[in-house]
Amino acid sequence: MDAPFLHRTEAGERLARSLPHLAGREDVTVLALPHSGVPVAFEVARALEAPLDLAVVQPILHAMGPPRHEVTLGLLGFPESLQLHEATLNALKLSDEALSQALSRARQQLRQRLRAMRPSAPAPPLAGRTVVVVDDGTAAGVALRRAAGLLRRAGARTLVAAVPMASEEALRLLATEFEEVICCSQPEPFVSVPSGYERYPDVTDAQVRELLTRAREGYAPRKMAPRDVRI
Incomplete structure (x- = not known):
């Protein structure tokens, strides 16, 4: 069976198309679970024109x-x-x-x-905001649910979980912690997150820093450039 996604960049682009109701809103922040969620979240934040940071x-x-x-x-x-x-x-x-x-x-x-x-910068303000929490997939939703509890304490008003792929059980559990859960693919049976990608390289600290820096500098239109490696 073919993997649903070629790489995380494509997964993020597809995931963003499921979030048009959040595009352009001034109260939206996108947070990525490191490391693997960052390339996906970068594409989501770019499409929504929203700030991007980490949820650690x-x-x-x-x-x-x-x-x-x-x-x-x-x-x-x-x-x-x-x-x-x-x-x-x-x-x-x-x-x-x-x-x-x-x-x-x-x-x-x-x-x-x-x-x-992470480049040196103040922590993103979350009080009263809609926070989209992104990972590259989840089998059980554990990391996302842990993040949800902490983000509530940080003041987030509305939490949205956004993942390219997840198991049915993970989606059920995420719905107890998030106001909205967005998912593009539910493989059956769910084997693992890496099995959902044709290319699944490790994401390094340096790549995370570069994507966060690019997000802070402003999202350029999608163009493949020598440094624009899709991961």
Whole structure:
């Protein structure tokens, strides 16, 4: 069976055609899940004439043992937001100092990730805005649903999940967290996200930075240029 998409760029172009009701609106922001969602989101943001940035989720981890293992205490997000797992914290009876140290480590890790992927710029304002969260596909919707919870805390008014391909189960779960869910293809059976693309190369930090920089400089009309590599 042929893959539904040639590459992420084509997937983003097709996905954007499913969002005409958001085009040109001043209250819309497009956020991409890194790294794979960024080339898709770039095409969506270009078509909607909307600002583009990242939605990054960093787990807050606490090491326990022996045997040594890590427990997730919550999630830290960019744009800045925090979600603690109260049941876990209550069960572990962590001291304030231990929680503070875990938060400090998570914030440092998040800053390092952002420095690698994102040009220096203020975080996008989300209060009262419609936020389109884009990935290149999802089997279970876990990353998108985690991002949704954090984006609510950051002030987003309306959340739209936009993916080129997804499983039926993922779409059902996403509908519980997002006001709108847009999807171009539901392969049956759903094997994996990479199987939906003829070309599925890794997306590097440098490519993410370049696409975000191009978005901030203004979206030029679609023309293939030597540096315009479709990924």
